[in-house]
Amino acid sequence: MTTNLAVDLLEPYGFEFFRNGTVVAVAAGGLCGLLGVFVVLRGMSYIGHGLSHAVFGGAAASAVMNLNYFVGAGLWGIVSGVLIGRIARRRILGADAAIGVVTTASFAVGLALLNRYGQAKRSIEAVLFGSVLGVKTGDIIAVVVVGILATTIIIVGYRRFLFSTFDPEVASVSGVRVSMMEAALMVMLSLTILVTMRVIGTLLISALLVIPAATARMLTNRFSRMLWVAPAIGAGGALLGMNLAYHTNTSAAAMIIIVCATAFSGVYFASGVRGKRRVAALGHL
């Protein structure tokens, strides 16, 4: 019976599409978990959510115009980020309102393209909902490269990232170039969204950027531990989610998020008053 169970559990790994999907989902889960620590502690959840929606417009446009996805969506993402920054800096609108305007407009353009050019529908749907079982080698390489790059940058600049996240004012006075650290984080976040969007989908990226990091926050009071606990939860959730999706014949992206959300709920109810207080302190989620 044990043998049968093992055979059943290992069955999906006989398929190349599943192996590829699992590798890329685990890498994406880890990467989103890592960047999510900064997203959660800096109150940037809405930026992550907004950027993923803004990039959708670029992805739709590049699909319709037969442009390379990374070029089209990447350029669109950079333009959206710059626009959000410019509007917010003029202080006429708050950053949240600026994100709301730019991202919904960008999303609407994507939707209009989807309606007008029906043949692009499948590709656009892959961006919206993810297509973890249809990943290509290029997707795997992109996620792994961005993952290695982000991990290296965060390790090498650890103290400066920590200082500018905890106390940007004093960090600036102490010689840390806070605006450069923020720009580096924004670039890493944009790249993460760009390379994971086709895997887990626009609509679910923000969840994976928030849930593993928020769960890690309940488990530890150390920033350094959060930086490995959150990616571990993201990657573990992706691995379990992929397998559950195969055996229950459901959407892989949805199952990954359900697993992560279940982990969050379990930790929330098991961690007692202290853990709940920690997550409550992340009032901006």
Add this chain to the structure above:
Amino acid sequence: MNLKPAPANLLVSCHHLSCAYGDNLVVNDVTFNVERGEFVGIVGPSGSGKTTLLRAILGMVKPVHGEVGTVKGVRLGYVPQVESVDWNFPVTVLEVMVMTRPQRRVLPRITLAERREANDMLERLGLAGLGNRHIRELSGGQQQRVFVARALFHNPDILVLDEPTSGVDVRTRHEVLHLLADLHQEGVSVLLTTHDLNGLAAHLPRLVCLNREIIADGSPRDVLVPDVLERLYGAPMHVLEHGGMPVVLDHAEGAVIRPFRPRAV
């Protein structure tokens, strides 16, 4: 900005400094220096430009006129208001201190030498054994001390504190005052802002009275006098003497405070 030509003991210099937010001039034509070994308090009412002046000295606000800054090579240890950070942030006391030091190795581990130095500093400030505590677990006075410890860990030439006794209880205020007095005795130069005339300002050797422009600059005995206070706060104020120190009555002359009387039922 760094000021190049300077006497050997000069640390901070403001020369005809003016700062504005839009059309609103907040600091007007301010000139004063802070020299090595001094303990200076900038006092004034809310909205008098104290924090803006401090931020200009720290390089966080650009002047619209004049010059401000530290002398080249002078290191500032900035202690912001305790409420300026999220005390739920997941860091320990030791990490808060060490994050000010550049990361010399690829892996961001706290070295043995850094740990030893940080623990010595914590002991010096009465925080021995608290290095591994999460910052939320500290009292208000301990949190203020951690900020001072962090600033000192940066090996500064001068400590710059923004309202160090704002929103703290009497006991914490005493703790902070004694800590700063001890550090000054050990040779640390200090510049701070405060609106706490009796609890803090009256104990300092030199006060700069600011209400957009400098009203007076001198010892508490010289500047905490009715004439200066009236110009500073825009209302006549009484000053008493207690134990050889000026005590400012915190309500303007002529203001009648009516006792509370419950309404008859």
